Amino acid sequence: MKKTYYESLYVVDIDVLEGNEEIAEGFVFQGSKNWDLYFLEAIPILEPELLKNVSLWEFDEKSEFKNNLQNNHIIDYSIEHVHELNKYFILVANGKD
Secondary structure, eight states, X not given: OEEEEEEEXXXXXXXXXXXXXXXXXXXXXXXXXXXXXXXXXOOGGGOOEEEEEEEEEEESOHXXXXXXXXXXXXXXXXXXXXXXXXXEEEEEETTOO
């Protein structure tokens, strides 16, 4: 498992991004829970929500990913990245295990 810590990430609902795909720089992750998008930088015209002190956990193995889905601090997860990157991701609050 690889962990990447972020002091802050900005959350945008996917519906808000429609028609504005070219401004999607700084994209980090898209969740499977409700399709929210997470960015490094705020995109003011998209009215993002700020998340502080989070970490993105990256897994190669589905079993390890599933075992970690029980964590109480989960904000979102992605099974969609398996098809593109052969990876599973979990976004965790407080950057803690």
